[in-house]
Amino acid sequence: MIWFASALAFWAGAWALNVRLSRSRWARTWAVRIAVPALFGITLLVVWEGLVRGLAVPGVILPPPSAIGARFAGSLPILWGDFVQTFVKGALSGYVIGCGASVATAIAIDRSPFLQRGLLPVGNFIAALPIIGTAPILVMWFGFDWQSKAAVVVAMVFFPVLVNTVQGLAASEAMQRDLMKTYSASYVQTLMKLRLPAAMPFIFNGLKIATTLALIGAIVAEFFGSPIKGMGFRISTEVGRLALDMVWAEIAVAALAGTAFYGLVAGAERAVTFWHPSQRG
Amino acid sequence: MRSLLPVLAVVMAIVTLWYGAAVMMNSRWTLDQAARAERTLSLTEIVTDTMTQDRPKMPAPHQVATELWKTTGEKVLQGRAFSKRSLIYHAWITLSATLLGFAIGTGLGVLLAIGIVHNRAMDMSVMPWAIASQTIPILAIAPMIIVVLNSVGVTGLVPKAIISAYLSFFPVVVGMVKGLRSPDAMQLDLLSTYSASRAQAFWKLRLPSSMPYLFTSLKVGMAASLVGAIVGELPTGAVRGLGARLLAGSYYGQTVQIWSALFAAAILAALLVGVIGLVQRVTLRAMGMNR
Numbered sequence: 226m227i228w229f230a231s232a233l234a235f236w237a238g239a240w241a242l243n244v245r246l247s248r249s250r251w252a253r254t255w256a257v258r259i260a261v262p263a264l265f266g267i268t269l270l271v272v273w274e275g276l277v278r279g280l281a282v283p284g285v286i287l288p289p290p291s292a293i294g295a296r297f298a299g300s301l302p303i304l305w306g307d308f309v310q311t312f313v314k315g316a317l318s319g320y321v322i323g324c325g326a327s328v329a330t331a332i333a334i335d336r337s338p339f340l341q342r343g344l345l346p347v348g349n350f351i352a353a354l355p356i357i358g359t360a361p362i363l364v365m366w367f368g369f370d371w372q373s374k375a376a377v378v379v380a381m382v383f384f385p386v387l388v389n390t391v392q393g394l395a396a397s398e399a400m401q402r403d404l405m406k407t408y409s410a411s412y413v414q415t416l417m418k419l420r421l422p423a424a425m426p427f428i429f430n431g432l433k434i435a436t437t438l439a440l441i442g443a444i445v446a447e448f449f450g451s452p453i454k455g456m457g458f459r460i461s462t463e464v465g466r467l468a469l470d471m472v473w474a475e476i477a478v479a480a481l482a483g484t485a486f487y488g489l490v491a492g493a494e495r496a497v498t499f500w501h502p503s504q505r506g
Numbered sequence: 507m508r509s510l511l512p513v514l515a516v517v518m519a520i521v522t523l524w525y526g527a528a529v530m531m532n533s534r535w536t537l538d539q540a541a542r543a544e545r546t547l548s549l550t551e552i553v554t555d556t557m558t559q560d561r562p563k564m565p566a567p568h569q570v571a572t573e574l575w576k577t578t579g580e581k582v583l584q585g586r587a588f589s590k591r592s593l594i595y596h597a598w599i600t601l602s603a604t605l606l607g608f609a610i611g612t613g614l615g616v617l618l619a620i621g622i623v624h625n626r627a628m629d630m631s632v633m634p635w636a637i638a639s640q641t642i643p644i645l646a647i648a649p650m651i652i653v654v655l656n657s658v659g660v661t662g663l664v665p666k667a668i669i670s671a672y673l674s675f676f677p678v679v680v681g682m683v684k685g686l687r688s689p690d691a692m693q694l695d696l697l698s699t700y701s702a703s704r705a706q707a708f709w710k711l712r713l714p715s716s717m718p719y720l721f722t723s724l725k726v727g728m729a730a731s732l733v734g735a736i737v738g739e740l741p742t743g744a745v746r747g748l749g750a751r752l753l754a755g756s757y758y759g760q761t762v763q764i765w766s767a768l769f770a771a772a773i774l775a776a777l778l779v780g781v782i783g784l785v786q787r788v789t790l791r792a793m794g795m796n797r
Contacts, residue, residue, distance in 0.1 A: 258630065265631035286654050291612070301577040343512025347520075354772040355733045358748075361756030361764055366531075366563065440643040448649070448740050449756055456646070464649045467657070472650050480642040487641035488726050 258415055266423020288470040297474040300470070305457070310464050311456040312482050314371035319378025323439075324432060327383045331390035337420040345391055354386040360446040367397035369450045378445040382435035386428070393427025426501050429494040436486045440479065524567050531564040532556035545663025565762045573766040590746075593770045597686060599747040601774060603663050603735040607670020608728055614671070615678030615727070616720075622679070622688040623712070624704065636679045644673060648737045666738035666747075673734040674727030685716025720788035728778045736771060748774070 270290045272390050276282070277289040283325035284292065297304065310364040351401050360377045397420050405415045447457025456475050463471040495504055529552075536555045547555070557566045562767025565573075568646045574593065581592040588595045618636075622629045648669045655665040691712050697707045748771045755764035 240627070243631050247627040247630045252626070252630070261627070261630040262632075266635065285657065286534040319721075339512050340516070341512075342509040343516035345513075346509060346513050347516045347687070350776065353729045354735055354775050355729070357733055358736060358752055358768045358771050361752050362761065364757065364769075365759070437641055437643060441645045444643055444646045445737055448737075449753075459647055462650050464653045467653075469650065469654070472647075476650075479646045483642045484638060495769055 226281060228275045231270045232279060235269055235271045235275070239264050239271075271410030285467040285469060286428030287494075288473060290404060292470045293473040293477065296470040297477060300471065300474065306454050307456045307475065308478055308482060309457050310371060310454045311374065311443050311447065312440070312486075315446070315455070316378055316439040316486075318371070320372075320435060321381060322375065323379035323382035324386050324435060326379070326388050327387040327431075328428065329385050329461045331394060335391070335394045336412075341395070343389055346390060348388040348391070350385045352388055354396070356381050356384075357442060357445050360442070361449045364449045366447060370453055371455075374446045374451040374455075376442045378439045378442040381438045381442040385434050385438065386431035389431030390424060391433075393424030396420075396427060397423040424504070425494075425498045429490065431499065432490050433487060433494070436490055437483060439487065440483050441494065444479065452458035520696045523563075528562065528566040528778065529556045532562045534561070534693065535559065547755075549685030562761055565765050568710055568763055570765045570769060572692055573762045574769055577590060577766060582620045591747075593751070593766065596746060596748050596751050596767070597770050600666075600732070600735050600739070600749065600771070603666035603720055603738065603747070604670055604774075604778070605729045607667035607734060608674050608731040611671035611674035611731065612678050612724065612727060612751050612764065615675045615723075616682050618675075619679050619686060620708070622683050624694055624708075633683065636683075639676050640680065644676075645734070645737055647672075648785055649740070652738055669738040670731040672733035673730040677726040677730060678720075678723045681719045681726070682716060685719025685723075686712045688719065689715045703767075706717075717789060717793065718786075719783060721789070723781050724786075725779050727745075728782055729775055732771065732775050732778065 232488050243264055246252065246257050246261055246264075273287075274289045275292060278286055288296075334344055357377070359380050363376040363380065364373045398474070401423075402415065402420055405419050410418070442459040444460070447455045448461050451458040458481055462470050463469070463475070476484050498504055521632065533552055533556050535635075536547065536552050536559075556562065557569070572666075577591060577593040581589060584593060590599070622636075624632055628687070651669055651672075652665045655661070684709070693711055694707065694733070697711055702710070718773075735747070736749040736752070739747040740753055745754075748767050751767035752764055753762070755767060
């Protein structure tokens with residue numbers, strides 16, 4: 226009961242503090258902008274811990290955050306092995322191949338307006354489909370190891386990036402293209418100096434969407450078969466053994482990896498498209 | 507209509523590539539069988555065999571189409587549209603979970619977005635997490651939700667719907683917050699010169715101007731819901747639903763079954779997103795926001 230009450234008390238206190246902070250005159254400062262969401266996150270963890278302990282929820286249903294943290298710290302080698310297998314080998318290699326192939330395809334079809342008009346609707350359509358369903362097929366084709374996961378990731382990221390790149394390559398204005406023509410710039414020069422840079426905000430939009438898709442693809446593909454390591458494999462087997470603290474630790478790894486990956490791409494975007502209005506101010 | 511011809515051309519190219527891939531990938535098996543029987547095959551024999559294998563590595567398009575027809579249209583003609591062998595039945599199982607989850611997720615998402623727009627503390631504490639959550643592979647928790655709810659005694663539709671709801675929740679929150687904030691300061695000022703209350707400003711200005719954003723995020727959320735429902739059917743070895751068909755097909759090497767389930771899922775996704783697009787067009791036209 227004491228756990229329950231103190232969790233509620235903490236929640237009320239933190240909420241009051243947040244309300245006060247967000248109404249204070251420092252509300253626009255950098256520190257408060259970080260402190261408020263951080264406090265909210267901590268509150269969630271505390272309430273979770275308090276509720277689980279206070280209501281004596283069994284660990285096979287919902288382990289408290291402290292147990293998850295302990296398991297996380299205690300099984301770092303396993304988690305690292307899974308991370309390398311799923312993220313570095315599966316998701317990252319698939320991401321690079323898929324995004325590379327799709328940008329190359331977009332540039333290749335860019336010279337033909339006919340193909341562009343045809344590919345955009347089809348690509349948009351395919352990007353909305355549950356491509357994750359190809360996972361069992363690709364696992365069957367490429368075997369259980371990371372190659373099949375990379376293939377699933379390639380299939381998942383290809384069309385979102387393609388659609389965005391095709392749109393981006395059309396983004397430069399007629400006036401700008403005419404200017405390049407008056408400089409008698411060749412196709413390659415126009416592409417490298419004008420159209421690719423102008424397309425970058427769009428391409429990065431696709432690349433950012435693709436980061437999450439890549440990780441989801443790699444994890445879900447492991448549900449269909451995997452060597453005895455990998456984040457998806459660990460999640461599905463530990464769920465079967467009802468070792469939920471390990472599952473949550475694995476989810477924490479996935480969340481950290483996903484956020485870091487996204488942050489990295491967003492950082493690259495900031496560096497490449499520093500001139501774009503959305504990056505200023 | 508201008509793009510009809512190019513789209514057809516691209517689709518034709520895809521089908522052609524598919525047939526080519528089917529011949530390439532299945533010919534190994536054909537040649538092995540022939541070598542074992544110590545026969546040599548002519549090219550036409552090889553090609554016809556690759557099109558008609560029972561468990562091809564890559565089923566040809568017409569095989570998938572036949573299987574789709576056998577498990578949908580033919581069952582309807584036989585009057586057994588909801589038998590267990592019918593894809594309509596499995597699609598319905600998945601669809602019901604998708605729609606329930608989508609309704610829950612969208613409802614909660616819109617409510618949270620309204621809270622975020624009207625309460626500054628909520629905005630500052632929840633919004634960064636809502637955005638960050640889009641970078642997290644949420645789908646990874648699907649097996650856990652299924653198994654945990656299973657151990658509490660909740661089975662069937664609800665666990666899948668929860669996953670669907672969870673997946674469609676965050677896109678709707680982010681989109682709706684953007685939409686509810688889309689009226690500019692001038693319009694809000696006008697309403698305050700009319701001394702409109704916050705509720706009035708919400709119903710008469712914020713909600714109407716958020717509609718385009720709402721529909722965009724509904725489309726994203728619907729696609730995510732369907733993926734959630736399908737993945738939700740994987741972990742417990744469910745026997746019903748499109749995800750279960752995928753899993754069973756991959757266990758038994760029934761490639762044609764996998765592909766037909768995949769296409770059924772794709773058709774379902776296209777229909778659902780198409781319906782939202784239709785509602786969007788009608789609504790926006792009625793509101794005079796047609797672009």
